[in-house]
Structure formats: C-alpha cells, structure tokens
Amino acid sequence: MITTNFLKGIAKRKATTKPFVSRKKLKAGHFTADNLPWKSVSRPKQTGLDGDDGILELEEVEGVEVLYEETTAGRVVKFNFVGEVQQGEKRSDSPKPDALGREIPEEPFTFDGENLLPHWNKWDLHPKILKALHHRRFLEPTPIQSAALPASLEGRDVVGVAQTGSGKTLAYGLPVLHHLLNLPRASASTKRSLCALILAPTRELALQVSSHLNSIITSIEYKAENDALDEPGASTSQNPGNTTPKRPPYVSIAAVVGGMSAQKQRRLLDRGVDVLVATPGRLWDLLQNDDNLANEIRNLRFLILDEADRMIEAGHFAELENILRLTLRESRIEIISEEHNVDLSESEANEYATQKPPRDTMQTFVYSATLSKNLQQNLKKRSRPKGNKKHYKRNEKLASTLDDLLLRLDFRDPKPEVIDLSPVGGVVSTLQESKIDCPVGDKDVYLYYFLLRHSGRSLVFLSSIDGIRRLMPLVDLLNIKAFPLHSQMEQRQRLKNLDRFKSTPNSVLLATDIAARGLDIPAVDHVIHFQIPRTADTYIHRNGRTARAMRKGFSMLMIAPEERRVVKALMGNLGRNEDEIAEMSIELSMLDKLKARIQLAKKIENALHKVKKSNHDRKWMKDAAETLGVDLDSEFEIDSQDEDKPSTRIYKGRSQKMAAMKEELRLLLSQPLVARGVSTKYITSGSRPIVDDLLAGQLNENMLGLKKTEAGNELTAKRKARKTN
Numbered sequence: 172m173i174t175t176n177f178l179k180g181i182a183k184r185k186a187t188t189k190p191f192v193s194r195k196k197l198k199a200g201h202f203t204a205d206n207l208p209w210k211s212v213s214r215p216k217q218t219g220l221d222g223d224d225g226i227l228e229l230e231e232v233e234g235v236e237v238l239y240e241e242t243t244a245g246r247v248v249k250f251n252f253v254g255e256v257q258q259g260e261k262r263s264d265s266p267k268p269d270a271l272g273r274e275i276p277e278e279p280f281t282f283d284g285e286n287l288l289p290h291w292n293k294w295d296l297h298p299k300i301l302k303a304l305h306h307r308r309f310l311e312p313t314p315i316q317s318a319a320l321p322a323s324l325e326g327r328d329v330v331g332v333a334q335t336g337s338g339k340t341l342a343y344g345l346p347v348l349h350h351l352l353n354l355p356r357a358s359a360s361t362k363r364s365l366c367a368l369i370l371a372p373t374r375e376l377a378l379q380v381s382s383h384l385n386s387i388i389t390s391i392e393y394k395a396e397n398d399a400l401d402e403p404g405a406s407t408s409q410n411p412g413n414t415t416p417k418r419p420p421y422v423s424i425a426a427v428v429g430g431m432s433a434q435k436q437r438r439l440l441d442r443g444v445d446v447l448v449a450t451p452g453r454l455w456d457l458l459q460n461d462d463n464l465a466n467e468i469r470n471l472r473f474l475i476l477d478e479a480d481r482m483i484e485a486g487h488f489a490e491l492e493n494i495l496r497l498t499l500r501e502s503r504i505e506i507i508s509e510e511h512n513v514d515l516s517e518s519e520a521n522e523y524a525t526q527k528p529p530r531d532t533m534q535t536f537v538y539s540a541t542l543s544k545n546l547q548q549n550l551k552k553r554s555r556p557k558g559n560k561k562h563y564k565r566n567e568k569l570a571s572t573l574d575d576l577l578l579r580l581d582f583r584d585p586k587p588e589v590i591d592l593s594p595v596g597g598v599v600s601t602l603q604e605s606k607i608d609c610p611v612g613d614k615d616v617y618l619y620y621f622l623l624r625h626s627g628r629s630l631v632f633l634s635s636i637d638g639i640r641r642l643m644p645l646v647d648l649l650n651i652k653a654f655p656l657h658s659q660m661e662q663r664q665r666l667k668n669l670d671r672f673k674s675t676p677n678s679v680l681l682a683t684d685i686a687a688r689g690l691d692i693p694a695v696d697h698v699i700h701f702q703i704p705r706t707a708d709t710y711i712h713r714n715g716r717t718a719r720a721m722r723k724g725f726s727m728l729m730i731a732p733e734e735r736r737v738v739k740a741l742m743g744n745l746g747r748n749e750d751e752i753a754e755m756s757i758e759l760s761m762l763d764k765l766k767a768r769i770q771l772a773k774k775i776e777n778a779l780h781k782v783k784k785s786n787h788d789r790k791w792m793k794d795a796a797e798t799l800g801v802d803l804d805s806e807f808e809i810d811s812q813d814e815d816k817p818s819t820r821i822y823k824g825r826s827q828k829m830a831a832m833k834e835e836l837r838l839l840l841s842q843p844l845v846a847r848g849v850s851t852k853y854i855t856s857g858s859r860p861i862v863d864d865l866l867a868g869q870l871n872e873n874m875l876g877l878k879k880t881e882a883g884n885e886l887t888a889k890r891k892a893r894k895t896n
C-alpha cells in the first residue's frame with residue numbers, strides 16, 4: 172500500500188526540481204518533513220489515483236531544498252524551506268480540494284436582495300451575507316452600519332463613534348465577512364491564514380463579538396444545509412448511507428481570551444483561522460512564542476479595535492502597543508519615533524529589517540461609543556515623514572489618551588473616514604434616565620424597593636467587588652434572584668452567571684464595571700448605578716447595557732449627599748446639568764416595612780458570617796494540631812452528645828437563634844406589603860381602594876396599593892434645566 176509519507180516523498184522530490192526564488196528575499200530555515208507547508212493536491216482521474224485506494228491525502232510542497240549532512244551519528248537529512256508562504260490572501264482563485272481530495276465546488280449562490288432586503292441592497296454585499304441578515308431578521312441597517320459600510324467596502328479606514336447598542340459589531344464585521352466570502356471557500360486541509368484581528372478590551376466582549384459574527388456565518392450555513400437537502404445525494408436522514416464529508420465553515424472565527432486554556436487556543440491558531448477576536452493580554456502571551464502568528468499579524472487584511480477608548484486604560488496598553496507595533500510600516504515607525512524622540516538599538520533595527528514587512532493594504536477600523544470630540548482634527552494632523560530617522564523603541568512612552576493611541580496606529584488611508592453619530596450628551600433617545608436621592612446607609616433599602624416595585628432584568632453597578640460580596644447574601648436572603656459578576660470570579664463562572672441572567676426574565680446582575688462596556692444582553696430593563704460611576708464615559712457605557720437596538724430602557728442613579736459633587740462634575744463633562752434628570756417617585760410608606768426586612772436579613776447575614784468564621788477557626792486549629800502532632804483541647808470540639816460542654820452550648824445556642832431569625836424573616840417575607848390607606852379586607856374602601864387595579868390587571872402583587880407599572884412611568888417632572896455654557 173502506498174502511504175501518505177511516501178507520496179510526500181514523491182512530491183518533495185518534484186518540488187526540489189523547481190527553481191528557487193531569490194534567497195535574499197526569503198527567510199530560510201530548517202524544518203522537519205511534517206512542518207513543511209504542504210499543500211493538498213487533487214488526484215486527476217487519468218492517474219488512477221482518484222478512487223478509494225487507501226491513500227489518505229496527496230500533498231506537495233514548493234521551495235524546499237534537501238540537504239544531506241554527515242554527522243558523527245551518520246547521515247542526516249535536512250529540509251531547508253526557502254520558498255515564500257503567501258500570507259493573507261491565501262486562497263487561490265481555483266477551489267482547493269477538501270480533506271478527501273475532492274474539490275469544493277462553489278455552488279452558485281443568489282439572493283433576491285432587491286425584493287427581500289431593499290435597504291441593504293444598495294451595497295454590493297455578498298448574497299450569503301444578505302441571506303444571513305434576512306435569516307436574522309435584520310431587515311434594515313442601523314445608522315452606524317449605513318454610515319460605515321460604503322467607506323469600509325471601498326477599502327477605506329474608518330473611525331466610528333456611535334451610541335451603545337447601535338450595531339457597531341456588524342458595521343465592522345460585515346466588510347470582513349464580505350471580503351472572506353468573496354474568496355474561494357477554504358478546504359479542510361488548507362491552513363487558513365489570519366485575515367482579520369479584532370481587539371476587544373474584555374474577555375466577555377471578545378467572546379460576544381465572536382459569537383455575534385459566528386451567528387451570521389451559522390445563518391449562512393443553516394440556509395446552505397437546507398438548500399443541500401434538495402441536492403441529490405445530500406446527507407439526510409432519508410439517505411443515511413451518504414458519506415459526504417462535513418464542509419469546512421465559510422469563515423472560521425475564533426476568540427482567544429484570558430481565563431481559558433492557552434494550550435487549546437494555541438492549537439486552534441495552529442490549525443488556522445480567518446478572523447481572530449482577542450483581548451490584548453492573552454494575544455500578547457501567545458505571540459511571545461509564536462513567530463508564525465506574529466507574521467500573520469504583520470499581514471493582516473483588517474485590524475479592528477472595538478471599544479478603543481477602554482484599551483488605553485491601565486493594564487491593557489502595553490500589550491496593545493506591542494501588538495499594534497507589528498502592523499506598523501517602516502515609514503510610520505519613523506514618524507512615531509521622531510514625534511516621541513526615541514532611538515532604536517542596532518539589534519532592534521536589524522531585527523525589524525529582517526522581518527516580513529507589514530502589509531500595505533491593511534484596513535483599520537476603530538470603533539467606540541465614546542471618543543473625544545477633537546479627534547477628527549487630530550487625525551487630520553497626523554504628521555508626514557520628516558527627515559530620514561529610522562528609530563522606534565517599544566514602550567518608550569505609553570500613550571495616555573485615545574487620541575494618542577489613534578495617532579500611533581498606521582492607517583493606510585491618508586484620510587480615515589471619521590463617523591461620529593454619538594448622541595448629544597451621550598444619551599440614547601430610547602433611554603429614560605432617573606435619579607434617587609438617599610443616604611448612603613439606606614441604599615440597600617431603596618434598591619430593594621426598586622427591585623420589588625419594578626419587575627424585569629436589572630443590572631446593578633457597584634464600584635467595588637467588596638460591595639458585591641456584601642450585597643449578594645443580603646439579596647439572596649430576601650429571595651431576590653441575583654447573580655454576581657466581577658473580575659475575581661473564574662471566567663467560567665462569569666460566563667455562567669451572564670447566561671443565567673440572560674435567561675432569567677426577573678433577575679438581577681450585581682456587577683462591577685467589567686460589565687459596563689460592550690456586553691450585549693438582550694432586554695436589560697433597568698441599569699442601576701448603586702454607586703456613582705467615576706467618569707462620564709462609564710456612565711454612558713453602563714447605561715448602554717439597556718435601551719439597545721432602539722429598544723426602550725431605563726437607568727437610575729442612586730445619589731448619596733456625599734456623591735452629589737461627583738454627579739455634578741460627571742454631568743458637567745457631558746455638557747449637561749444634574750437637574751435635567753428626573754427623580755424617581757417613591758412610596759415612602761413602604762420603606763419602613765422594607766427596612767425591617769433588610770435589618771433582619773443583615774442580622775442573619777452577620778450571624779452566618781460569625782458561624783462561618785468560627786467553623787473556619789476551629790478547622791484551622793484542628794489542622795494545626797494535626798500537623799504539630801498535638802491533641803486539641805476538647806473545649807474546641809463540638810460534641811452533639813455532650814450538651815454541657817461550653818463549645819456545644821454556644822454552637823447550639825447560635826443555631827437556635829439563627830433558626831428563629833430565619834423563621835421571622837420567612838414570615839415577614841410572606842406578608843404582603845401594603846401601602847398606607849389600603850385595606851386588604853375591604854378592597855373597595857379605604858383612601859386607596861385596590862379594586863380597580865385588580866380588575867384592570869394592574870395590581871402590583873408585591874406592593875398592594877401601587878399600580879403595576881414600568882419604572883419610566885414613576886418619574887417626577889424634571890426640574891427646569893439651568894442653562895449650561
């Protein structure tokens with residue numbers, strides 16, 4: 172039987188007879204036979220090698236020099252690769268064979284865009300994209316998509332600013348998918364080389380972007396599968412004997428983020444992907460030991476920065492800058508080094524000179540919901556080369572503002588298209604903002620009031636992880652369905668909690684600002700700023716988790732007297748006045764009742780905390796005694812049989828107290844909350860008869876006497892806005 176390796180041997184000999192490309196231009200290197208860039212070869216019928224003849228794959232390789240080296244251990248064969256691996260546009264014009272050596276026919280694909288998607292049809296988008304958009308019921312482009320697509324599809328660079336939830340992912344994603352779909356479909360055996368890199372500041376956002384783009388690709392596949400059912404010989408349940416191999420995806424999209432197995436991500440990248448969505452930290456980790464990946468990044472066709480302003484925040488920038496450096500052309504390095512007056516050491520200069528030069532035709536897209544207003548002027552000011560210094564030093568001076576970052580990008584476009592659709596004051600038109608004034612110690616009660624009063628999905632922002640750790644057990648005891656989300660949680664748990672929040676209609680997510688940006692959670696009804704955001708941008712981004720894709724949304728600032736100044740400054744930054752924000756009206760008669768519940772829940776939580784702590788101390792003492800080989804004083808042990816022992820007595824006393832408090836809370840929670848003036852006995856009488864609400868189906872079962880209504884209907888009139896300069 173002829174083996175694959177044997178065929179590799181034939182192919183190899185054949186390849187070495189080909190003329191080599193000039194050595195000067197190439198990066199020569201030794202490879203093992205398996206590491207050479209083999210390409211699959213289709214087996215023509217005439218050779219008799221096209222049947223099921225036991226050959227798994229026929230491959231060939233070009234530009235390989237075979238060297239025989241005499242060593243003390245005998246003769247060693249070395250393969251010197253002196254050819255050029257074409258990065259970027261790796262798909263040739265002719266279809267490639269699949270894993271079984273069959274060519275993948277590009278089936279003619281049409282879509283009646285004119286009638287089914289007239290609003291998208293004005294651009295020459297690939298029909299498969301149109302089909303996917305139609306399948307997802309995205310019947311019209313959003314304003315940012317309308318504004319950005321023409322320039323992006325023309326090959327221009329784009330800086331896009333648009334409100335949260337306005338569809339920015341597809342604004343930059345569709346041009347990438349369009350480009351890839353216009354290339355022949357890759358076969359299973361060809362290694363895809365990276366076409367687009369999307370950098371996102373948080374793990375959650377990166378995963379969300381990749382799943383959003385993947386959902387477009389799956390929509391294409393879904394339709395294609397259905398179409399395939401009509402094809403004779405297609406694999407269906409009626410035709411189980413069919414062995415048609417599973418087709419490789421039209422576009423392969425992967426995410427590499429921290430908190431997940433780096434090894435798996437490395438393997439994924441080794442296999443090759445078209446689009447990579449990454450957080451800068453993990454990508455930089457992977458790049459440290461992967462020259463191939465670094466080369467792929469130098470040859471990107473698309474570089475995309477999502478939530479660009481967040482990237483410059485502490486902790487992200489060093490890695491981001493290192494990654495971006497790979498995409499800088501020499502001329503840009505000269506400009507930057509001149510502007511920042513830095514020198515490149517000789518070895519760094521040599522290293523740069525020997526690397527594959529970055530691609531000239533890369534498109535750069537930068538998107539965010541908040542960018543500085545004078546960005547456009549700054550972009551225009553991007554300097555041209557002066558003099559002929561070739562200096563650049565990594566991390567010499569880190570960018571501190573987004574404008575700085577943008578100036579350090581190497582836009583190939585001399586005049587990137589800047590699209591600024593950010594709403595005045597940063598507020599989305601479908602968002603209702605509100606505020607509530609309350610002492611800092613009463614925020615728990617006010618939050619509890621809000622959550623009982625207005626059902627729905629509420630995202631509560633706190634500024635510290637400790638705050639979440641304190642609030643979580645409290646809301647839990649009060650029977651509120653809540654999930655935490657913060658950076659000290661394991662990635663798996665973070666994603667699980669996000670999923671639970673998404674799938675539970677009446678629930679609460681207690682989150683730090685890691686959830687403030689980019690997360691697309693469908694139907695968040697309320698955003699509550701339990702603690703005031705530190706910057707105006709954070710306020711906008713937090714609010715952006717609700718009122719997405721033109722849906723209605725509601726946000727509420729909980730302002731303690733000591734936070735008043737911060738709020739004033741925050742609104743000032745947005746060119747607004749705090750008085751513009753309407754106040755939430757509160758049924759004060761309810762608050763005392765809720766306070767009683769909260770106080771009891773806090774007492775239980777304190778007691779639980781004490782029990783946990785003493786269990787922990789006891790365990791520690793026991794372990795320490797075991798390690799030291801000494802006997803623990805019996806006073807420390809709890810013995811349920813020995814009631815007279817002080818430790819047992821204390822333990823039992825605590826347990827009984829706890830059980831009593833829990834029972835008391837259970838009773839309190841089971842009693843309906845009744846507003847002042849409401850009679851539950853005589854529903855037609857009292858100063859607030861509830862019969863009408865009952866009949867109209869507007870009875871709020873959590874709070875009798877208050878109508879079931881949306882939070883946005885509970886606002887007092889705004890105070891007259893003072894004029895701002």
Ligand SMILES: Nc1ncnc2c1ncn2[C@@H]1O[C@H](COP(=O)(O)OP(=O)(O)OP(=O)(O)O)[C@@H](O)[C@H]1O
Nearest residue numbers: 309311312313335336337338339340540689691720
């Ligand atoms: N043309 C469209 N028609 C209808 N819905 C759309 C369209 N484009 C995108 N969407 C949906 O709108 C939602 C928001 O999109 P996306 O997450 O891209 O917003 P964004 O602008 O990136 O928001 P953020 O700034 O908060 O990250 C998503 O659920 C997406 O599926």
